[in-house]
Amino acid sequence: MPIEIKCYATLADRAPADAAAFPIAPGETVLDVLARLSIAEAEVKIVFVNGVISPLDHPLADGDRVGVFPAVGGG
Template sequence: MEVEIRLFASFREGREKKYFFKIDNLNLTVRDILEKLDIDEEEVAILLINGRDGKVDSVLKDGDIVSLFPPVGGG
């Protein structure tokens, strides 16, 4: 199983823009990915799975694309 993780804005600081995880665990959740990337789930403002709203406890499937956005400020 392979999933793609895309990071945006400040989540890219000290990390890559994209990650590809080859996983044998069929119960892999977004929370598991956040732990691997050392991202606190409270820091995630927008979480998309294949372009749709997702949740940290969503179980991922082969080919899923997860996009993670932190809160974005601006003026």
């Protein structure tokens, strides 16, 4: 079952080639997907699933839209 995943800012280069239809297995969580993309938990500041801030242990479902954001600095 596919999800859509978008990685932003410094994580953009980790987005998979099939980001618009990234395959996941039943029961996979956001953290499982991050591990598959070689994104460490410490690199992630916030995750949205279907537009809602979600924890890393959030279970994913078919068609979910996931946005992954790193901590952003600047001023």
